[in-house]
Amino acid sequence: QVQLVESGGGLVQAGDSLRLSCVASGRTFSSYAMCWFRQAPGKEREFAASIRRTGANTYYAYYADSVKGRFTISRDDAKNTVYLQMNSLKPEDTAVYYCAANAKNRAYTNYDAYDYWGQGTQVTVSS
Numbered sequence: 001q002v003q004l005v006e007s008g009g010g011l012v013q014a015g016d017s018l019r020l021s022c023v024a025s026g027r028t029f030s031s032y033a034m035c036w037f038r039q040a041p042g043k044e045r046e047f048a049a050s051i052r053r054t055g056a057n058t059y060y061a062y063y064a065d066s067v068k069g070r071f072t073i074s075r076d077d078a079k080n081t082v083y084l085q086m087n088s089l090k091p092e093d094t095a096v097y098y099c100a101a102n103a104k105n106r107a108y109t110n111y112d113a114y115d116y117w118g119q120g121t122q123v124t125v126s127s
Contacts, residue, residue, distance in 0.1 A: 002026045002116040004099050009121030012089055016125070020084040022099030022118055030077040033107040035114065036084045038095035038123075045098070049073040049084060050107035062107060067093075089125045096120040 008020040020036070033052035039045040051061045051073045061073050072085040082099055100114035108114075 002029075002032070002101055002103075004101060004116055004118035006097065006099050006118040006121040009097060009123045011124045011126065014090055014125055014127050016089050017085070017087045018089065018123060020086065020097055020099075020121060020123075022082045022084075024080045024082075024101065024116075026080070028103075029080040029101075031103075031105055033102040033105045034073075034075060034082040035100050035102070035107060036073060036082075036097055037100060037111055038093075038097045039120075040092075040095040043095075045111050047109040047111070048097070050109075051075055051082065052102075052105050052107045053077075060107075062109075064109070086123070089123075091125045091127045094123060094125050096122050 003025040006022045035050035036048040037045050049063045054060045070088045075082040098120045099118045101116040103115045
């Protein structure tokens with residue numbers, strides 16, 4: 001069983017930056033594809049970014065069009081942590097942000113493809 005704990009959310013103004021962190025328990029973190037989803041009030045959970053290992057020291061990151069160029073996903077396997085650096089934040093980025101893990105190192109954009117989920121961290125961007 002893997003437990004995921006997110007942190008780093010908060011209230012910021014438009015144009016500001018935030019970095020979210022997600023720490024995973026377990027010893028097989030490096031073999032998991034990791035992603036960030038977000039869910040705004042009254043909306044469905046939507047994919048934001050994913051990252052998976054493609055080689056000994058190489059990774060592939062993928063982004064939703066809505067965050068591409070502003071958000072950066074990264075991971076530190078030695079710390080069992082995945083990050084989401086969010087720059088140039090907009091009010092429409094306001095949501096609860098969740099990290100999730102796929103145990104087969106497969107990164108998908110649909111939320112039901114992920115095996116483990118964190119509890120979420122709130123990001124609020126004021127205009």
